[in-house]
Amino acid sequence: MSEQIEVVFETAAQGKVLSQYLQSRARVTFIRGPLGSGKTFASCQRVFDQICEQRPNRNGVRKSRWLAVRNTYSDLETTTIKDWKDLYCNDDMPSLGRFIGSTPPTHFLDFDLEDGTRVKAELIFLALDRPDHVKKLRGTQVTGFWLNETKEISKAIVDMCDGRHGRYPSAADGGPSWHGMIGDTNSPDDDHWYYDLAENVKPDDWVFLSQPGGVIREQVGKNSYRWVPNPEAENINNLPNGYYIRQVQSKSDDWVRVNLANEYGSVSSGKAIYGSTWQDAKHTSKYELLAIPRFQKLLLGFDFGRTPACIIGQLMPDGRLRVLKELVSTGMGIRTFMDLVVLPCLKEEFKKFPISGMEAYGDPAGTAKSPNDENSPIGILNDEYGLTTYPTATNKPKQRWEAVEYFLTLDIDGQTGFELSSACLVLRKGFNGGYQFRRLNVSGERYADVADKNSYSHPHDALQYLCQGAQGEINYQWLEQHQEDSHQTVIADSVTGY
Ligand SMILES: Nc1ncnc2c1ncn2[C@@H]1O[C@H](COP(=O)(O)OP(=O)(O)O)[C@@H](O)[C@H]1O
Ligand SMILES: [Mg+2]
Structure with a gap:
């Protein structure tokens, strides 16, 4: 006999993001937050809410089966099961059904709701370090998965779970009215599958929520x-x-x-170059930023060399810098980079912006001609592509970092002066530590005082030139001189042409 449950387990959500997590019915919803932020409690509430929501079969029974997955058995016992039992299986409350403590631990929920229907659900607790549990995971028809401390779970297991929900209850019982996965986790590293899915791939109908820090x-x-x-x-x-x-x-x-x-x-392993000024949550936009045509001008920062990079941004009238796009390549010179990467991107994504209205900035060393070219990279951009390009005032690293930090620390009425589009994945990982001072191979914590040359440094160099340019730190004399020179050449050419 089951007892009729009249108490509705409704504790108000303890924050905005927790409430979104409780209410989401997307196929997959994960919540990421600091320690103690109520994530696990909210996961328990969601599982409970959803087993009560399952559409009843024709006999008025709401059937469902959930698997709660945890990386190790000891974590499963000491936290996942304990938290669940504290809420839904304790001596102070009417019984919701039997809890069987072994192979694997399972709560057989069985109780009546006020509307006359009955809930009959299983919540099975599985640990990935137990072969018999993993076998159960592979062989069970499931309505929903709860991946507790999601970041500890391998991508292969997540993929397997994602392919296994939806087959319970059976069609004879009306099928599941919802099926999918939920999960709660602390923040993983930025080379983790979770980061890649949440910040890069963003699969349809997967929701990744992030709580404010403590x-x-x-x-x-x-x-x-x-x-x-x-x-x-x-x-x-x-x-x-x-x-x-x-x-x-x-x-x-x-x-x-x-x-x-x-x-x-x-x-x-090194020391993040912008470690004291970069704040991921504050500086990275949740969305892909689009150029605002009203502010006609696009600003481009260039790093030259065989791994060229170009960063595209816009300076707003209030002084904010919006970084819209990063373009990176390897093994090509400036002309190939322009033809194959930069121009196609400008044509496709920035249609409303004529090249003649853009301004670009690059390494002042880019005014030097290479031995096998009659023009310099900055000269090529100006003369061959019609892109007004200035060398910046200096390429000393300290000044370049300061140019970026100017925007990072700029505060405009409580809003940040620097916004990075979510599309700029390499810059973002660079800010978060990839762009770094290398750790020296000596005892103690000692670091090199020059930036490590790696895949993050090239787009970051380009960004620095962009930030210098956006603040007017450019070498105007060069352009004037250069324009005079090319003018002379044109006259000379036309004279000899006669
Ligand atoms: N809605 C709530 N009502 C009462 N106590 C709560 C609620 N949510 C969380 N708690 C308590 O707050 C503490 C931390 O919650 P928990 O879910 O374990 O955090 P996390 O999983 O984010 O580390 C626990 O002691 C938990 O019982
Ligand atoms: Mg927890």
């Missing part, structure tokens, strides 16, 4: 910051006072970033 950076002085409590943090009412800020002192900065501030981790 702490945020407060800028102190130009190049340093400290962590302060985030007034936007979720689930704060259920945590001890000062829960987040108390943990800051004893922990490494990298640990704080990931576990308390909810920023993606970086696997680079």
Whole structure:
């Protein structure tokens, strides 16, 4: 006999993102947040809500089967099962059904709802370090998966789960009214499958939610910051006072970033060049930024050499820099890069912007002619492509980094002065640590004082020239001189042509 449940388990969501997580019915929804932000609690609530929502069969029974997956058995027992039982299987409440504690642990939910229907559901807890559990995972018809601490679960298992929901309840019972996956996790590193799916691939009908950090950076002085409590943090009412800020002192900065501030981790071993001024959540737009035609001018930053890069941005009237696009290539000179990469992109994505109205900036070393070319890269852009291109005032690294940091730390009425389009994946990973000072092979934490040359450095160099140019740090004399020279050449050519 099951008891009739009259208490509706409704605890108000403890924040905006938690509430989105509870309400989403997309095929896949994952929530990423700091420690203690109420993620696991919310996952339990969602599983419970959804087993009650399953459409009843013709006998009025709401059938469903959920699998709760965790990486190890000890984590499964000490956290996943414990959290579930605290909420839905404790002595203070009417029984919702039997909980069988072994092979594998399963809650057989069985109770009546006020509307006269009955819930009959299974929640099976599986650990990936148990071969018999994995076998069960492969062989069970499932309505929904709950991937607890999602980042600990391999992509292969996630793919397998995604191919296995939807076959329970059977058609005879009306089929599942919803099926899919949910999951909660702390932030992974930015080379993790989760990052790639959430920030790059973005599959249809997969929702990736991100909670505010428990702490945020407060800028102190130009190049340093400290962590302060985030007034936007979720689930704060259920945590001890000062829960987040108390943990800051004893922990490494990298640990704080990931576990308390909810920023993606970086696997680079060096020191991030913009480590003290870059804030991923603040500076990266959730969306692909589009050029705003009203502000006619597009600004381009170029890095030359055999791994050319071009960054496209727009400076807004209020002084904000919007970085719209990154173009990177390897093994080609400037002409091939323009013909195969830059021009096709401009034609396709920036149709409304004539080249004659753009302005580009590049490494001042790009005014030098190479031994086997009669023109320099900057000369080529000006003369052959009609793109007004200036060498910047200096290519000293310190000044170039400062040009970027000017925008990163610029505050316009509480809004950031630097916005990076979500399409700029390489720049973003570079900001998050890929663009770095290399760690020196000596004892202690010592780093080189020049940027490591790697796949992130070229687009970052191009961005620096763009930021210099956007602030007017350019070598105007060169252009004037160059224009005079080309004018002379034209006259000379036309004279000899006669
Ligand atoms: N809606 C809620 N009502 C009451 N307590 C909650 C609620 N959500 C979370 N908690 C409590 O807050 C703490 C952290 O929640 P938890 O879900 O474990 O966080 P996370 O999984 O994000 O680390 C736990 O003690 C949990 O019981
Ligand atoms: Mg948790």
